[in-house]
Each structure stands twice: as C-alpha cells, then as structure tokens.
Amino acid sequence: MLTIRNLKKKYGQHEVLKGVELQLQQGEVLGFVGANGAGKTTTLHCITGLERHDDGAIVINDIPKSHDVKYKKQFYFIPDTIQVFNNISAYDWIKYVLTLYEVEDKGKLDNLIKAFGMENSIYKPMGTYSYGMLHKMALITAYTISPPVLIMDEPLNGLDPLAVVAFKNCMKEYIEGGGTVLFSTHLLDVAEKICKSIALLKDGEIVLHESLEKLLQEGNLEMVFMEKQAYEA
Numbered sequence: 001m002l003t004i005r006n007l008k009k010k011y012g013q014h015e016v017l018k019g020v021e022l023q024l025q026q027g028e029v030l031g032f033v034g035a036n037g038a039g040k041t042t043t044l045h046c047i048t049g050l051e052r053h054d055d056g057a058i059v060i061n062d063i064p065k066s067h068d069v070k071y072k073k074q075f076y077f078i079p080d081t082i083q084v085f086n087n088i089s090a091y092d093w094i095k096y097v098l099t100l101y102e103v104e105d106k107g108k109l110d111n112l113i114k115a116f117g118m119e120n121s122i123y124k125p126m127g128t129y130s131y132g133m134l135h136k137m138a139l140i141t142a143y144t145i146s147p148p149v150l151i152m153d154e155p156l157n158g159l160d161p162l163a164v165v166a167f168k169n170c171m172k173e174y175i176e177g178g179g180t181v182l183f184s185t186h187l188l189d190v191a192e193k194i195c196k197s198i199a200l201l202k203d204g205e206i207v208l209h210e211s212l213e214k215l216l217q218e219g220n221l222e223m224v225f226m227e228k229q230a231y232e233a
C-alpha cells in the first residue's frame with residue numbers, strides 16, 4: 001500500500017535520511033519511532049510532499065509521488081503542528097477539504113463530530129482553537145475522508161481521554177474498512193496498544209520493521225529499543 005525505496009534527504013550538508021526503505025501492507029498500523037532528531041517528521045514530510053526528497057521513490061496505492069494530485073488523494077496527513085485560517089470555522093474548513101477529496105458524507109461527518117465531542121465548537125473560528133481541538137478537527141476530517149492511507153505525526157498529542165477513546169474506535173473501524181496507518185510517536189506504551197507493527201528509524205535508516213506480536217515476544221518495547229540502541233547512552 002505504501003512503498004518507500006532508498007529515500008534520501010539532506011538539509012545543507014546534514015544527511016538526515018540515508019536510504020530509508022519501508023513497505024506497509026494494507027491494514028497495517030505502523031508505529032514509526034526513533035530518537036529525537038532521527039528524521040521521523042522529515043520522512044513523513046517527504047512522503048506527503050511538504051518536503052522534496054533528494055533521491056529514492058515513494059509510491060502509495062500504486063501511484064508514485066510524481067503524480068501529484070492523484071497521489072495526494074491517496075492519503076490524509078495530520079502534522080504535529082496544524083496551520084489554520086484563523087477566521088474560518090472548522091466545519092467550513094472540513095467541508096472544503098472534503099470537496100478536494102470528492103467526499104460527501106454528511107451523516108458520517110456529523111457522527112464523527114459527536115464522537116469527538118465537538119458539537120458546540122465545530123462552528124467556531126479555528127483561530128480560537130486549542131492544540132488538542134485542532135487535532136480533533138483533523139482526525140474528524142481524516143476519518144470522514146477515509147483515504148487508503150492515514151499519515152499522522154504524534155496524533156495523540158493534546159487529546160483528552162474522550163478523544164483518545166474516539167481515536168481508537170475510529171481507527172479500528174477505519175482498518176476494518178481496508179485502511180492503512182502510518183504514525184510517528186514517542187509514546188511506546190501507546191504504540192504497544194494501537195500498532196500492529198513498529199518501524200525504528202536510526203541514523204537515517206530503518207533498522208527494524210517488525211510485527212508487534214513478534215517484538216513483544218522479546219520483552220516490552222522499551223527493552224527492545226534499548227537493545228537496538230535507539231537512544232544515545
């Protein structure tokens with residue numbers, strides 16, 4: 001469903017991604033982990049087109065990144081920092097994004113607004129939103145669109161307990177409907193609960209991509225990562 005081959009990216013002389021190889025199967029929920037500065041966000045930005053990559057190939061649902069609009073309709077990306085138009089309501093913004101994806105499902109949208117407890121705030125200007133509210137808005141959008149792949153950078157940051165439950169329930173439904181998820185996280189306990197597989201980025205390369213089931217046979221995720229020397233001593 002998502003294939004990354006030999007992905008390379010430099011900022012000036014700093015080679016951040018040195019040939020990332022990653023393949024996600026349909027239905028996979030992949031937790032993308034690594035130390036601070038390992039290049040997780042850079043990888044997500046290269047996949048989503050926010051950054052140009054220097055070398056390598058990225059293909060989603062058989063469509064290469066070079067196919068621009070068609071490629072972009074294969075995924076929805078929730079960044080860590082969500083930029084918004086301050087004076088537009090979240091509801092109007094979501095409706096606009098849905099038109100870009102050619103999705104019209106008011107019933108689903110209304111159900112998701114309710115599931116995330118946003119019935120009152122959804123009509124307010126996005127400039128008045130907290131960090132967590134912006135993430136809820138983005139999750140409502142993502143699950144309404146239900147594209148082939150969801151890509152998220154630290155999606156649970158700022159969510160209240162109700163929203164975390166909604167996030168997990170919606171994710172289950174989305175996966176059962178044929179979706180695929182790639183998300184970066186630092187929360188290994190969360191990754192243990194949500195993911196089907198884990199990929200570890202270290203020194204600009206994927207040094208591990210394994211099913212959670214197999215990894216947990218070796219101990220908990222923290223132990224596995226310490227062994228893989230994910231963090232500097």
Ligand SMILES: Nc1ncnc2c1ncn2[C@@H]1O[C@H](COP(=O)(O)OP(=O)(O)OP(=O)(O)O)[C@@H](O)[C@H]1O
Pocket residue numbers: 011016034035036037038039040041042043
């Ligand atoms: N726009 C940029 N210009 C220059 N260097 C950058 C830029 N963006 C990221 N970097 C550098 O690239 C490296 C990887 O950063 P990135 O944000 O991808 O890491 P990360 O794994 O997401 O980190 P974290 O877990 O702390 O969020 C870091 O050394 C960072 O300083």
